Amino acid sequence: MATQSLGERKLFSFSPAMLAWLGLLGLCIVIGLVSAFQVFWNGLYITNMSDSVPWGLWITIDLSSIALGAGAFTLSAVVYLFGLKRFQSIIRLAVFVGFIGYSSALLTLVMDIGRPDRFWHPWVYWNIHSVLWEITWCITIYLTIMLVEFAPVIAESRLFNRYNWVRTAAKYLHKAAPVLALFGLLISLLHQSSLGATYGIVKSRPIWFKPSMPIMFILSAVAVGPALTMAVAYVAEWVTGKRTIPHDIMRAIARFSGFAILVYGYIRFWDLAAVTYYGRTPSVSESFNILNQQTPYNFSFWIFEILLGVVLPAVLFLTPRFNRNPAYLVIGALFAVIGILINRWNVTVGGLFVPLSYSPGTQYQLPPGKYFPGLPEWGIAVGIIGYALTMLTLGIRYLPLFGNDQHS
């Protein structure tokens, strides 16, 4: 299959459509940069976050983009751990998408912390009991692993045609890929679940404090990450007009994703039942009452998270009638991604909407934490999306992401 991509390297030229696309991406990035400047200049005051809802849209983006980058470690595990070599051809793209996801998350995190100039503190001042500390470490280590994993691909690009030593170094680096992938797998399993634990360990918030949180986070990431990689591969194929990755592999990924989404859905329902029938303390009941009465939590949970985010993708990925058609697979992946986004939003903002109750057995209650992202927050979001899509466009245009795996 690799021979297909070796012939003409005519990917896509600068057609009017391409120029319009690049213009759009440029606009997104400019919006992001202007917002970033605003935030750095004025402080987080200009966002809509507050002391009662200190985390909002940006944390949602962090969590989602890390989850969506999970295709990298899942597919690496498939190839290097389970030895299914036929998936080798999508590994590069998976690692690339993972890298974009993780770097987007880090960019958003730098915006979100109050002192971006101190972003390096977690590496110097350790608090090994903090979930967030562990996540910071894992994310940066994993980002490095992905860079090293990906270095051979960059070295292969035309840019390095004249430098032979780069190629030689990259060749040795490539030999280490399986080891790196395994180490990356370990790190990923750690922090993908820790992202759930970030909420799961907060005992003051009754609807977060449950041991199923990390499990749901990692399962949804494992399910949707590969699906996103598959969707990106299809879209790249449509745009460049070249069949780069065999379709049977893509369908296999879609079916894996479908099953994983079903497992995630099962755990989600189990969690719902467990919380409803076993863990339903008065504070949990009250929290859900507040959420259901004052926010569209119930609607967005059942419609977006379950129906569109779990049921629809599972049907599209698993039934032969749909999963033979790439368009349905891409639509399925799109909805699965939306499901992840809405889920992370619901967890974060839903949990913070419920006021804390600490006054002893009395009627005093803090007001519910109202939050809707402000303009600068949306601006950063647009900028991050612009960054991700620009990276993707440039990667597909200039990097040998597909096939060409002669030394693997």
Added chain:
Amino acid sequence: MSKKKTKIKLELSRRDVLFVGGVAAGSVIAAQLLTTGPLSPFASFKQEQVEGVEESTEATTGHHWGMVINLDKCIGCEYCLRACSATNDVWVDEQLDRPEKPWNIVVEDKTSVDTPFFFSRPCLHCGDAPCVEVCPVQATYHREDGLVVMNYDRCIGCRYCEIACPYDARKFNWQARTEVNPYIPTWGIAEVDRRPRGVVEKCTFCIHRIDAGVKAGLTPGEDREATPACVNICPVGARIFGDLNDPNSQVSQAIDIEATIRLREELGTEPSVYYVIPKEGL
């Protein structure tokens, strides 16, 4: 393909065993060296940090500073709020869309039988504080004398502590403040620096007074110069402060005599602030 279906045999040569054993032993040694040993790149940082913390607590070891708030006496005058906001230069503006809350809140409350009373809350200085546990950079830490203290120079402003605190006792500096604090000088003068934009802050039990007082041989809770501003100003004596480890201190005696509770004790946070409940009960 048929070959692959033969029985799976576990073949371990001596070489394999030695290799695995060697890797395991090597990892253990490497981990030791890298975390605590001389090879650790961060050993110096850790050492400085530990020394720094110990140095400041040395003078006060053996104490456990705590507070008793008498809900029965409190009249809701908000003097504690004002004195605190002046002394610690806390920005308070409850009229904003997103209110800037004081360190010390005072609210009207009702018992389960609708008897009104006033409820106030500083930072509770938990013995097992969720905010300390979650901080990724140890910007919030425990001192041996029971205080939960913040290092404003280390905080990265991730606000996880605000999320984790069960008592809503934390406050983030969303912007840099330049205006004059309206509580100064009527309710006291600022005794500590303003916190910069982008870090979290919280009630310190007026740690600067405690530390200076103990060093000067004073007793926090007895001598006014060494006692938190909110305790000093309370016109009805609803707040008392002192050493929970000292059985003769005012706080220990109050806890012995009165019916006290601590907030959300089921969370296991072990707050250092005790509440004397209203006579009618809660």
